[in-house]
Amino acid sequence: MPDVFDRIEWNVRQGFGGMPVCVHVGDVNECEFKRHPIYPKFRSEVISAGVRSAASSRLWESLIAMGRLCDLDGDDTWRLVILDCIVPCFRSLSSRISRDFRVELEEIRSAMVATALEVWVDTASGVPPRHVRDRMAKAAFEVAFRYGNSTSSEYSMDDVETFIQPEMSAQGSVLRASSIIDTGSIRDPDVAEQIRGERLGALLQRVGYSDAVQGFHEDLRTGRRSGSVSQVVRASNLSRSRISSQNLYYYASDLYPSFVGLQEAADVMGISISGAHRLIRAGQFPFPVARAGRSYKVSVKALMHFKDIPDVIVHVDDIENGALHASGG
Template sequence: MPDIFDQIEWKARNLFGKDPVCVHVGNVKECEIKRHPAYSKFRADAIRAGVQSAPSSRLWESIIAMGGLCDLDGDDTWRLVILDCTVPCFRSLSTKIARDFQVEREEIRSAMVATALEVWVGTVIGVPPRHVRDRMVKAAFEVAFRYGRGISSERSMDDVEVLFRPEMPAQGSALRAASIIDVNKIRDAGVAEQIRGERIGALLQGLGCLDAVRVFHNEIRTGRRSGSVNQVVMPRSRISNSNLYYYVSDLYPSFTGLREAASVMGIVESAAHRLIRAGEFPFPVARAGRSYKVSVRALMHFMDIPDAIVHVDDVENGALHATGGVR
């Protein structure tokens, strides 16, 4: 039976296959950097960079950032990648301890993975990204030696097991009321859903960007693209085409520049750079070459900007109403 190290490697390889891997913004099509390696090459580079000097590696800074961004969306993909690019340096030590101290190698390896994940969760804020990988390795080595000396402790394996469960759909966040009517207090969920969409449409109309929104809607209606809402049952989905729902954030680019994000947050760009270097920026940022990219969804979540699920018809009706019924 394959041990935990092999399971992590196989699952990571199956997730990416032979497709190119983008560690900058997570999507090759949206990335400004055009050359991306296949996963096997990416993994080899990451393992080598981790062993040589992870704290000074831009690659590992990007890997840690992508792991944090995926965690915000409830996605374990890059957490799995982090483990897959870290556990190879656990192999020889776990084998040696198991042989020298006559303990089960699989138990040591499982404990090392669980410990590395505990460290990962504990370094989200306040630890510079360049130090995260080394802390995971150090803690995993320490727990391996404790197992060898017979002073192992019970550890939760929940974080390990979740990596091998079936994927669960992410749930959309609720839209907070910003006007006289509190949508969250409307008893009829279908009416609340409709009002959310119409408010967004009226706002977009006021911003003068309805033409671009209509292009997006036409692409959804014709099946040329889809929103990011998957298997989420909305109150009126039985009478309204469920394929025509999308998150408001689908209208925005996935990433924006650090200067623009800092402006939204009310700080100067230099302050944002200092926070990133100190590991104190309030959410992960991606690294693309020499610049940083900020996830728009992560920024929205931090600023408490609602990311509502809306229907194309409701948005367009709200925009039409805002113009007094004139297209």
């Protein structure tokens, strides 16, 4: 019968299938790197990097950052990948403790995974990504030994260090779907929705972004663009009868690239690029960043959340009406 380790591996492999895996920005189509491995090869590389030196591994740093970014969106995909790449070093120890101390193997392994996840939550902020894996692994080893020590005093907690290589020294936030103006006092949800869209459309017109938005809308209308559009309709049960099509809803963040460079993000945040680098090294940057080679990429959704810019659900008609009004049409 498969245990928790096997179930994690099975779920992750099912999720990725035979498609290439991108740990830099999460989407091979948007990544600057053109060669990406399929998941089994990617996993092998990550495990090998962790054994060599997790603290200095850029691959692990990128992996931890992607896990944190997914947590912001309420997605556990990359968190499971992190677990799947850590648990291979748990297998032999958990089997030994189960055999020597006659403790249920499934209990030990479940406790190790649960403990690793607790550390993941505790290190969501204030801990540099390069240190997270080691802390998760060490805590998991400690809880495994506690299970053994509960039935025997043969080993002490100090023995944990002998099983750890020398190198092995999310918070669930949801982007608010509120208006850029206070619509809390508006009782009619249709009116509030329309105001949100028209105000955003007017703003986009004023900053000279209307042409790009029009191209995006044409892609929606012709079916060349897909993704969150249909998901928004299903999730929100939006049903205004006077709009042109239910399929033309989208998130405001769909208008922007998924990631921007660290310099652009620092400009928006009002800090210097050197200050941003210092915060990242200290693990004190206010939200996760993705590592792409020698540079960093910042999630636009995370940046919007930091700046308290709601990722509103809007409709093509409302955006265009607002833009038309702002242009004097």
